[in-house]
Amino acid sequence: MKLILAPMEGLADFWVRQALTDVGDYDWCVSEFVRVNGLLLPPKVFYRWCPELKNGARTRAGVPVHLQLLGSDPACMAENAARAVELGAPAIDLNFGCPAKTVNRHRGGAVLLDEPDLVHAVTLAVRQAVPEDITVSVKMRLGNEDDALSLENALGVEAAGAAWLTVHGRTKRQGYKPPAYWDRIGKIREAVTIPVIANGEIWTRDDALRCQRESGCQDLMLGRGAVANPWLLRALRTGQASDWESVMSVIQRFAVDILGSGTDAQVAGRIKQWLSYLRRQWPQAGAMLEQVKRVNEPGAMLPYLQAVQSIPAASASSAGTA
Incomplete structure (x- = not known):
């Protein structure tokens, strides 16, 4: 079973990837998307979204x-993929799943699933532009407005030479509203010969097991569920439940790590976001958020985060299963 940390735009940045991989034995993680829009991007753009390139493309752990990469022009995507590899990227993942309206309006992300020929062309161009030992993979949703073209897209990706395919079990229209349709991922898995990784709505160990059963996929990509419970991966690998103190140990280190990484308001906002x-799983987090919601100086937040025992030890109903 391979477990992968998802590319969550605006959430799983360098600092969150670092924090989660510090405590989770992920097989790999995927950066936030680098937007390709008609230009060969300078190295600083790649380093901005994937600072790990300066450290062998690995997290601290x-x-x-x-x-x-996210874009719709095959030639430009290929050119930027080649540059990313020159900068040290060990693998290129192509985003055909982003549901954001801003991205979709500029022919990026999930709207491209209405054009299977283009999805194939982008994947093929990137595959041909990078060395054979560099993996090219694809992440997609079931479709844009519906999933009528899901198999055509998957087969096109396979024919273009993608090494594997990650499928989020919802269409763009369905967004992030539960449920995720894991059984429909299974239909894609049955239609292709490359590995398929299931993604979407995996919050607990029970969710992961049901996803595997319904999709037939052993490999899973974890997204928001890993943020809601930083120890989710350990639960999946060992069955061991987490507790509030171990969760807070992750947040405490995260808060120290990101000091000075942005303005005070930005850093404080990231801590509150987490x-x-x-x-979702820890009522104690709600009580702590109430304590710090008006604190906008990160250093002043640290005493609250470190005073774990001052937060009522309410029982989180799903903590024991996650």
């Missing part, structure tokens, strides 16, 4: 980081 995600 040594987990490989694959670089994700606490907000934790509320």
Whole structure:
């Protein structure tokens, strides 16, 4: 079973990838997408979205980081993929799944799934532009407005030479609204010969097991569920449940790591963002968020984060299963 940390735009940046891979034995993680729009990007853009390129394309814990590209022009995508490899990217992942309206309006992400020939052409161009030992993979949704073209897209990606395909079990129209349709991922898995990785709505160990059963995929990509419970991967690998103290140890280190990485408001906002995600499984996080919501100086937040025992040890109903 391979477990991969998902590319979550605006959430799983360098700092979050570092924090989660510090405590989770991920097989690899994927960067936020680098937007390709008609130009050969300068190295600084790749370094901005994937700082790990300066460290052998690995996180602090040594987990490989694959670089994700998003765009619709085959030649330009190929040119930028080649540059990413020159900068040290060990693998290129192509984004045909982003549901963001801004991205979709500029012919990027999930809207391209309405054009299987273009999905094939982009994948083929990138595959031909990088050395054979550099893996090219694809991440897609079931479709744009519906999943009528899901098999055509998957088969086109396979024919273009993608090494594997990650499928988020919803269409763009369905966004992130539950449920994820894991059984429909299974239909794609049955139609292709390359490995298929299932993604979407995996919050607990029980979710992961049901996803594997319904999709037939052994390999899983974890997204928001890994943010809501930083120890989710350990639960999947060992069955070991996490507790509030171990969760807070991750957030405490994260808060120290990101000091000075942006303005005070930006850094404080990132800490609050993570606490907000934790509320899904940890009621204690809600109480802590209430304590710090008006604190906008990161250094002043640290005493609250370190005073774990001051937060009521309410029982999180899903903590024991995640």
